[in-house]
Amino acid sequence: MRLLADTHVFLWYVAGDPALPPAFRAAIQSTANEVYLSVASVWEAVIKHGLGKLALPAPPDEYLPRQRVAHNIASLAIDEAVMAHVARLPPLHRDPFDRMLVAQALQHGLTILTADDAVKAYPASCLSA
Numbered sequence: 844m845r846l847l848a849d850t851h852v853f854l855w856y857v858a859g860d861p862a863l864p865p866a867f868r869a870a871i872q873s874t875a876n877e878v879y880l881s882v883a884s885v886w887e888a889v890i891k892h893g894l895g896k897l898a899l900p901a902p903p904d905e906y907l908p909r910q911r912v913a914h915n916i917a918s919l920a921i922d923e924a925v926m927a928h929v930a931r932l933p934p935l936h937r938d939p940f941d942r943m944l945v946a947q948a949l950q951h952g953l954t955i956l957t958a959d960d961a962v963k964a965y966p967a968s969c970l971s972a
Contacts, residue, residue, distance in 0.1 A: 849957035850884040864972035
């Protein structure tokens with residue numbers, strides 16, 4: 844399975860947070876799956892860290908890529924083609940980062956790992972917790 848980790852899921856995973864559903868942990872750790880972290884999630888975390896809304900143990904430009912690589916999670920770039928998907932999404936979610944993840948999942952045939960019910964309202968595939 845090809846998986847796209849939502850920002851909070853990635854952060855929970857790398858921190859060993861018990862809020863991470865066991866099914867998500869197992870899916871990320873399974874060698875049968877390809878796991879991706881969107882550049883949109885890195886962007887979101889950098890912004891939230893800069894605003895003082897997200898504490899990280901190191902500067903985000905060091906911590907996030909280091910954790911992504913350490914946990915064998917691939918980076919998913921944002922390209923212009925995904926904007927067509929973003930433009931067609933109904934306004935079910937106001938967060939532009941989450942809307943980008945939905946669009947990327949639709950464009951690349953990925954299943955989203957998220958606890959966000961508003962993301963789950965979209966027609967993208969989501970893994971159940």
